[in-house]
Amino acid sequence: MVPIYRSDGEWVAVYEKKNLFNVDGEWIGFVVGREVYDPSGAYLGYLSNDKRLLRARARPRNRPRLQPPPRPLRPDMPATMPLAPMLAALPFSEIDLFEEFPDRLSFVSDTRPDMD
Secondary structure, eight states, X not given: OEEEEOTTSOEEEEEETTXXXXXXXXXXXXXXXXXXXXXXXXXXEEEOTTSOEXXXXXXXXXXXXXXXXXXXXXXXXXXXXXXXXXXXXXXXXXXXXHHHOHHHHHOGGGGSOOOO
């Protein structure tokens, strides 16, 4: 289980078995190589060497939507993770997705329809 951090150093997700889960254990995407796609198969960004989810500021339009894999089982999440390494400042051309779109990645269950 590899921790994923936000640029301010906060632990926000984990990478396990080609999948990305938020700290609540909800599936927020799958990984192909280093590229990350959301559960619907839309391109999100890429995993950087310093364990962040980044994307070019200008959203790439030529990324096809992929067929998502079956929903993985919820992992056993640890209570804590090691502190983040010293993270370099991002150039203007890149954004940290957990800073720019926290509601899209952190609270997936809020976007699902309620059970009646």
